[in-house]
Amino acid sequence: EQDLVKEFVALSTRDRIRAIRDLPMSFEEKKHIRLLSQFFRRCGYSIRSARQTLELWQGIMKEIGGKFGTSVLSYFVFLKWLLMFNIFSFLVNFGFITIPLLVYDPLPNIPPNVSFRGLEILTGAGYFNHTVMYYGGYSNETLVGLVEYNMQLAYFFTIAVYMVLCGLALIFSMARSFKTNYVLAESTSNGAWQLLCSWDFSITNERAVRQRKSNLRVQLKESLSEKAQMELLTLSEKLKHFGVHLGSWLLSTGLAVGCGASIYYLCQYEQQEAETLLVPFVVSLMNLVVPLFYSLFYKFEHYSSQRTQIYALVVRNVLLRMSILGVLCFYWMNVVAKKFSCWESRVGQALYRLVIVDFLFLMLGSFFGEFLSNVIGTRLLPRLGVPEFDIARNVLELIYAQTLAWIGIYFSPLLPAIQIVKFFILFYLKKVSLTQNCQPPRRTGRAAQMHTTFIALLFFPFFVGALSMVAYTSWSLTPSEQCGPFRGLNNTFSVVGVWIDDLEEIPGSQWVVWIYQHVIRSELFYFLITLIILVIMYIFWQVTQGRKDLIGLLRQQIVNVSV
Amino acid sequence: MGTTASQLGKDLLSEYQELTFLTKQEILLAHKRFTELLTKDEKDLPNTRVPMERILTLPELKSNPFRRRICHVFSTCEQKDGSLTFEDFLDLLSAFSDSATLEIKSHYAFRIFDFDDDGTLDSGDLEKLVNCLTGETDDTRLTVEEMRQLISNILEESDIDKDGTVNLSEFQHVISRSPDFVSSFKIVL
Numbered sequence: 042e043q044d045l046v047k048e049f050v051a052l053s054t055r056d057r058i059r060a061i062r063d064l065p066m067s068f069e070e071k072k073h074i075r076l077l078s079q080f081f082r083r084c085g086y087s088i089r090s091a092r093q094t095l096e097l098w099q100g101i102m103k104e105i106g107g108k109f110g111t112s113v114l115s116y117f118v119f120l121k122w123l124l125m126f127n128i129f130s131f132l133v134n135f136g137f138i139t140i141p142l143l144v145y146d147p148l149p150n151i152p153p154n155v156s157f158r159g160l161e162i163l164t165g166a167g168y169f170n171h172t173v174m175y176y177g178g179y180s181n182e183t184l185v186g187l188v189e190y191n192m193q194l195a196y197f198f199t200i201a202v203y204m205v206l207c208g209l210a211l212i213f214s215m216a217r218s219f220k221t222n223y224v225l226a227e228s229t230s231n232g233a234w235q236l237l238c239s240w241d242f243s244i245t246n247e248r249a250v251r252q253r254k255s256n257l258r259v260q261l262k263e264s265l266s267e268k269a270q271m272e273l274l275t276l277s278e279k280l281k282h283f284g285v286h287l288g289s290w291l292l293s294t295g296l297a298v299g300c301g302a303s304i305y306y307l308c309q310y311e312q313q314e315a316e317t318l319l320v321p322f323v324v325s326l327m328n329l330v331v332p333l334f335y336s337l338f339y340k341f342e343h344y345s346s347q348r349t350q351i352y353a354l355v356v357r358n359v360l361l362r363m364s365i366l367g368v369l370c371f372y373w374m375n376v377v378a379k380k381f382s383c384w385e386s387r388v389g390q391a392l393y394r395l396v397i398v399d400f401l402f403l404m405l406g407s408f409f410g411e412f413l414s415n416v417i418g419t420r421l422l423p424r425l426g427v428p429e430f431d432i433a434r435n436v437l438e439l440i441y442a443q444t445l446a447w448i449g450i451y452f453s454p455l456l457p458a459i460q461i462v463k464f465f466i467l468f469y470l471k472k473v474s475l476t477q478n479c480q481p482p483r484r485t486g487r488a489a490q491m492h493t494t495f496i497a498l499l500f501f502p503f504f505v506g507a508l509s510m511v512a513y514t515s516w517s518l519t520p521s522e523q524c525g526p527f528r529g530l531n532n533t534f535s536v537v538g539v540w541i542d543d544l545e546e547i548p549g550s551q552w553v554v555w556i557y558q559h560v561i562r563s564e565l566f567y568f569l570i571t572l573i574i575l576v577i578m579y580i581f582w583q584v585t586q587g588r589k590d591l592i593g594l595l596r597q598q599i600v601n602v603s604v
Numbered sequence: 605m606g607t608t609a610s611q612l613g614k615d616l617l618s619e620y621q622e623l624t625f626l627t628k629q630e631i632l633l634a635h636k637r638f639t640e641l642l643t644k645d646e647k648d649l650p651n652t653r654v655p656m657e658r659i660l661t662l663p664e665l666k667s668n669p670f671r672r673r674i675c676h677v678f679s680t681c682e683q684k685d686g687s688l689t690f691e692d693f694l695d696l697l698s699a700f701s702d703s704a705t706l707e708i709k710s711h712y713a714f715r716i717f718d719f720d721d722d723g724t725l726d727s728g729d730l731e732k733l734v735n736c737l738t739g740e741t742d743d744t745r746l747t748v749e750e751m752r753q754l755i756s757n758i759l760e761e762s763d764i765d766k767d768g769t770v771n772l773s774e775f776q777h778v779i780s781r782s783p784d785f786v787s788s789f790k791i792v793l
Contacts, residue, residue, distance in 0.1 A: 086621055090628040103792055111787045237717070237762070237770075237778050240737060241788040242668065242700060250667040251739075258738040261746065265753055599764050 049078035097121060101472055107245035109430065109481045110253070114243075116432050116439075117468070123443055124464040126210075130203060130450070131457035137199040138454050139173050142192065145184040164317055165393030170386055174393075175453050177386035177524040193536045196526045197515070200451050204508055207447070211500055218493045249481055282343055289338045293357040296334070300327050301364035308372045320391070321398035324365055328441065329402055332358050332434060355433055355498065362441050363502055369395075370448070370510050374518065383524040389453035396445050396456065400463045403438060407474040415478035430479040435471070436495055440503055447507035451514060611635070624698035625708075633793050634697055637662070638690050656686035659693075664791050669736040673716045700791035709789045710779045714772050724769040730755050 045064075049057045061075050093099075098121065106114040157168045165174075172178050184190040239257070244250055304327075307320055335357050344350040373388045381387050414428040442463065449456040515533035527533050541557045544550045560566050612620075612635050620631050639647060641659065646652045656675045665671045675686035678696040688696070698704060699712045718725055719732045731751060738746060746754065762770050762778045770778075779785050 082622075083618075086618075086628060093627050093629055106790075111784065111790075237713075237733075237758075237775065239784075239788070240670070242670075243788065243790045243792070245664050245667060247667045250669065254669070254737065254739045258746070261734075261738065261754060262750065265750055265757075600766075602765075 045074055046077045046081060049074070098468070105472065105475065106243045108249050108476065109479075110241045110244055110249070112432060112482060113430050113475070116430075116435055117472070119436060120439060120464060120468055120471070123439060124461065124468070126207075126443075127446065127457045127460045127464060130207075130446075131455070131461060133203055134199060134450070134454040134457060137195055138179065138192075141184055141190050141195065142173060142179060145190075146180070163394070163397060165390040165397070166317065169393075170390065174455050175386040175389040176451070176526075177383045177389075177521075179454075179526045181526045181528050191540075193526050194540055196454075197533060197536050200454075200511070200515075203450065204447075204511060208504065208508065211504055215493070215496055215500065218496065252481060285342055289342055290357075293335055293338070294360060296331060297357075297361040297364045300331065300361060301368040304365055305368045305372060308369070308376070317390075318394060318398065321394040324369075324395065325398050325402040327365065328362065328399075328438075329406055331361055335361075351433055352494070352498075355437065355495070358434070358437055359498065359502060362437075363506065366444065366448075366506065370506075374510075374513065378518055381521075383521045385452050385521060385525055389449060389456075392445055392449035392456065393453060393459070396442070396449070396459055396463065399442055399445065400467075403442075403467060404470060406438075407470060411474045411478040427480045428478060429482045430475055432482065433495070440500065444503040444507055447504065448510055451511045611639075620694060624694050625701045625703040626694065626698055630697065630701070630793070631694065634694055635690065637793055638693050651689055651691075653681060653687040653689050654693075656688075659686075659688055664793060668791075670716050673719065677712060677715045697791065697793065700789065702790065702792070706779070706786055707776075709786060710776045711772070713779070713785075713789055714775045717775075724771050725775065726769040727755050727759075730758060730770075 049060060057075075057078060061071055061078075064071055064074070066074075098117075102114065102117060105117055161167045161169050169175070170177065179192060179196060181193055184192060241253070244253060304320065304324060307323055310316075310319070335354060339350055339354070342350070342353075344353070369391075373384075373391065377387050377391075378384045411428055411430075418426050418428060442460070446456050446460045517532060520527035520530055520533055522528050527536060530536060530539075537557070541554055545554050612632065617628065617631060620626070621628060624631070626634070638654070641654050641661070642652060646654075656672070656679075659675055660666060660671050665674065668674070672686065674696065675688060676684065678692050678699075679686045679688055680692050681687045699708055714725070715721075717729060717733050719729045720726075725733075734751060734754060735745060759768065759770070762774055764774050764777070765771075
């Protein structure tokens with residue numbers, strides 16, 4: 042009966058009535074089924090309406106879409122998604138790590154000579170150092186209240202499960218958007234696409250419509266003239282282009298490496314309170330200035346399409362940020378971990394400062410970057426015009442901010458709270474800056490496809506980097522001996538070993554011990570798993586190749602039949 | 605909110621919910637906006653048609669270059685004057701809503717672009733389409749030569765059976781390769 046109801050919920054009204062009539066059952070039973078399926082349908086509708094009512098910032102989203110089109114809107118959708126993501130992380134960490142501790146011991150044990158002075162909000166040191174903000178504020182005891190709550194295990198498993206969930210969420214959302222956006226799209230044809238499906242019906246603003254029309258006209262004219270000029274490049278010109286590309290790649294990579302190296306030397310001078318702000322300040326300054334420098338390159342480089350140009354710019358920026366973050370992580374793992382007694386909290390503070398200073402620079406960036414160039418463009422140099430909203434750069438900034446939170450999750454479990462505030466303010470800030478200072482992007486690329494590539498290109502290195510950093514910390518580094526939940530252990534992971542040893546004495550839990558010893562700790566298991574995954578991947582790859590050939594054949598057939 | 609809900613009636617509301625992709629709030633909002641377009645006398649009559657000119661005063665449609673075509677496609681009026689009843693209006697919003705399928709959207713997009721309503725996009729339709737997209741005045745238009753080149757490019761790319769026109773399935777084939785279409789073919793009240 043349940044299957045029947047499930048089936049009927051999906052049908053339309055008329056089909057449902059007919060299907061119920063056709064059932065070989067008594068009148069009473071049919072009536073019952075009809076009521077049930079109606080009830081479920083109603084429930085579905087009300088859930089849908091409730092979800093719509095709860096949707097955050099609906100009106101603002103509509104306004105942005107109406108003035109700037111879908112591609113700019115996608116930035117704001119992404120920002121909202123990140124905000125939700127951080128609310129989730131905050132709830133997980135707060136619920137499983139902080140609340141039990143606060144229930145057990147509500148007052149932070151702050152030494153009497155430490156007081157709140159205000160500078161802590163920027164530096165994250167001092168007063169905060171003794172609260173639950175950082176790793177150091179958590180105890181290693183088993184809290185005995187209504188139930189026994191092992192803090193060590195809770196801390197380890199919360200972080201581990203959180204990281205795994207993040208990874209799964211990312212992989213699934215990426216796979217879904219790859220499936221819909223990438224596989225189907227072909228890069229070869231452009232003209233037909235530009236005309237038949239490029240109009241953005243959600244734009245409602247009169248000026249935006251006019252602007253879009255003229256942009257589209259320019260693009261069409263360009264694409265027509267490009268087609269005519271395509272084969273006119275000589276060998277020497279090609280060589281020149283290649284030389285310029287090589288030069289700018291070398292220069293940008295050199296710059297990224299140079300930035301990383303200088304950060305490493307700067308880290309050595311990190312001393313007391315206010316001085317600690319120097320490193321985050323320089324890091325954020327580099328993140329602001331060097332990309333501007335990169336974007337000057339395109340004046341000399343000639344890319345065949347705009348998309349390649351954007352991708353080149355994004356890859357260079359990713360290299361820069363990766364090298365800076367990589368150097369910082371290296372410094373934390375190798376120098377800070379050996380030098381300080383409570384080094385996890387030190388790293389947590391450093392990350393806190395990075396997050397805060399990055400936020401300040403984001404605000405300054407939208408003020409100077411967008412407001413000032415608007416003033417210059419409208420008053421002083423009308424040639425430059427009103428600035429465009431640079432989606433690629435802004436998305437990259439968001440992902441960088443999120444990476445900081447991921448790295449910090451182990452060292453400062455409440456960092457997502459700061460992140461929530463940051464993204465919330467950023468949403469309004471960007472919205473105001475956008476509507477006051479910017480014009481819609483002149484070229485409308487394939488937003489969805491580019492978005493997918495961004496997520497793949499950016500999330501993969503950044504998330505995997507953050508994950509490996511946290512994993513390395515918990516597997517290979519010795520936790521500090523004076524503070525934190527893991528004091529006295531050789532490494533964080535051995536908390537699982539201790540737990541398993543305890544479990545062995547409890548009858549009925551032998552299977553957990555068996556799994557731990559024969560699956561998690563055995564190399565053979567991982568070897569086999571890797572082998573099987575490789576084989577499956579090879580088979581799937583072959584299947585896709587076969588399908589590609591088949592699609593080509595079918596296409597050929599269509600043309601043959603119709604000619 | 606309470607008065608509009610009672611005006612629409614619970615049965616009618618659930619019927620609209622079953623027949624469109626809209627949620628309850630969207631239908632109520634549509635009803636509110638639609639009744640605002642009616643004059644005082646018309647409010648008492650059931651199933652009033654609102655003439656196209658008055659529909660086009662809605663800010664969501666006002667600056668859309670395809671606004672007249674949209675009204676014509678969704679109008680069920682026999683005189684083909686583009687006037688809409690409330691149910692036509694819901695139909696329109698449903699096709700342009702977030703949850704409408706790609707199939708529905710591409711079907712209506714094809715009909716909107718088919719200016720002479722003959723079931724295929726021929727070079728005349730494409731020319732009008734280009735003019736709608738780039739602006740209709742003389743100084744914004746493409747030259748005759750550019751237009752000819754452009755249309756032959758489009759047909760070369762999308763006219764698979766080489767009959768000189770783009771038919772619905774060829775159109776849907778082009779659309780299916782453009783994932784942005786679903787998000788940009790959208791009008792929300």
